[in-house]
Amino acid sequence: MSDSVSHCTDETDPRSALTEAEVEALVRGICFKTGPPRTVGVEVEWLVHELRAPRLPVPPERLEAAYAALRTLPLSSPLTVEPGGQLELSSPPAASLMECVGTVAADLAAVRTALAEHGLALRGHGTDPWHPPRRFLHEPRYDAMEACLDRTGPAGRAMMCTSASVQVCLDAGHEEPGPLGLGRRWWLAHTLGAVLVAAFANSPLLAGSPTGWRSTRQLLWTEIGAGRAGGPALDGDPRTAWARHVLDAPVMCVRREDGPWEVPDRLTFRQWTRTGAPTREDLDYHITTLFPPVRPRGHLELRMIDAQPGDDGWIVPLAVTTALFDDPEAAEIVYRAVKPLAERARPLPAPHNPLWIDAARYGLTDPELHEAALTCFTTALAALPRLGASTAVTDAVTDHLERYVRRGRTPADDQLDRLRGTDTRAYGKDLRT
Numbered sequence: 001m002s003d004s005v006s007h008c009t010d011e012t013d014p015r016s017a018l019t020e021a022e023v024e025a026l027v028r029g030i031c032f033k034t035g036p037p038r039t040v041g042v043e044v045e046w047l048v049h050e051l052r053a054p055r056l057p058v059p060p061e062r063l064e065a066a067y068a069a070l071r072t073l074p075l076s077s078p079l080t081v082e083p084g085g086q087l088e089l090s091s092p093p094a095a096s097l098m099e100c101v102g103t104v105a106a107d108l109a110a111v112r113t114a115l116a117e118h119g120l121a122l123r124g125h126g127t128d129p130w131h132p133p134r135r136f137l138h139e140p141r142y143d144a145m146e147a148c149l150d151r152t153g154p155a156g157r158a159m160m161c162t163s164a165s166v167q168v169c170l171d172a173g174h175e176e177p178g179p180l181g182l183g184r185r186w187w188l189a190h191t192l193g194a195v196l197v198a199a200f201a202n203s204p205l206l207a208g209s210p211t212g213w214r215s216t217r218q219l220l221w222t223e224i225g226a227g228r229a230g231g232p233a234l235d236g237d238p239r240t241a242w243a244r245h246v247l248d249a250p251v252m253c254v255r256r257e258d259g260p261w262e263v264p265d266r267l268t269f270r271q272w273t274r275t276g277a278p279t280r281e282d283l284d285y286h287i288t289t290l291f292p293p294v295r296p297r298g299h300l301e302l303r304m305i306d307a308q309p310g311d312d313g314w315i316v317p318l319a320v321t322t323a324l325f326d327d328p329e330a331a332e333i334v335y336r337a338v339k340p341l342a343e344r345a346r347p348l349p350a351p352h353n354p355l356w357i358d359a360a361r362y363g364l365t366d367p368e369l370h371e372a373a374l375t376c377f378t379t380a381l382a383a384l385p386r387l388g389a390s391t392a393v394t395d396a397v398t399d400h401l402e403r404y405v406r407r408g409r410t411p412a413d414d415q416l417d418r419l420r421g422t423d424t425r426a427y428g429k430d431l432r433t
Helices: 020-030 060-070 097-116 140-152 155-162 182-199 216-224 238-248 269-275 280-288 315-326 328-345 354-365 367-387 391-405 411-420
Strands: 040-050 079-081 087-090 120-123 165-170 294-296 300-306
Touching: 020 238, 020 269, 020 280, 040 097, 040 315, 060 097, 060 120, 087 097, 097 120, 097 315, 097 391, 140 155, 140 216, 155 216, 165 315, 182 238, 182 294, 182 300, 182 315, 182 328, 182 354, 182 367, 182 391, 216 300, 216 354, 238 269, 238 280, 269 280, 300 315, 315 328, 315 367, 315 391, 328 354, 328 367, 354 367, 367 391
Parallel strands: none
Antiparallel strands: 040 087, 040 120, 040 165, 079 087, 165 300, 294 300
């Protein structure tokens, strides 16, 4: 979860007041920047635990000391701290998959070394399997976010403080139709997204107990509500749908220079433009408080994938997703493979429709999702060499295919097996979990 300013608007005066029509024009014109898909990025979030006893909570003062050391590292990727103390590395836009992998892998190695000196380690879980939510950052924006999300129940605090993900960032695509066109990629992100939820589900536990869901992280987003964490309808132009969604979404907070931020009740951004004077800065911030599974920020940010186990587990969803979107042949094959799933997605937008809910609850035990995942992984493996992927990357995707996808399993099943004392995995002796 990132709330850095999205800059989805133009370069006009950020303090100038906006009308409703100006908001719609800005969002339509800037949040989708079209052109040939050339760049890729990834945002990797991690839970930070004790190196030798991960079930013990880390005292805040130890996190403070470790994070002070991390801020001195010469990293290529911006490093941020999430409300519960999770760490996030956000890669710069890369010209290729392998450039992205190389940059982030080098940064992660430096971060791990620095954390180890403080007796800490990164852990790849979609939700913290052991600890309840605990705020690490106490700032006005997170105080306001907590107050706003508390109105819909405890899911907001759990999302803020105990969740982590792998977010893949891809160019929006061409203006024209076709497998790399904007409309196709927008639709594919919301339909293939359910398959990615299922194949990479890795959050079956919350505060030490099974929840009955393979991806509890996705469940949390669903419970936060459609206005805050839902996507727009897919029955029209992406720009129009997203602009309407931004305008009709509830305002999380009104920022102030001094004192606590105001948390309005049932005020949409559209109403704010009619009764107040929101600025371009307010619009930029408002967009960062919307958490749909696919968020346009000039590019497409795919937010539905749980953090993955192992030091390099994050590479697999990055490689698979990039291959299926940016290789034209693979994009056409996977479009046909997931098209039948669209019937299950009606009538609600993701992630609140039956398809996404089944993906989060059942993972690859769902027969249709299992069949689609098999096609997606085999198609990605065929496409990765065309994108210049290394043998190590294709081997990692192959391992996930054999260890999980073919067997109708996900990393969540490994966590459940360990909890039950029935972990008899035939694969993964060389993977660090």
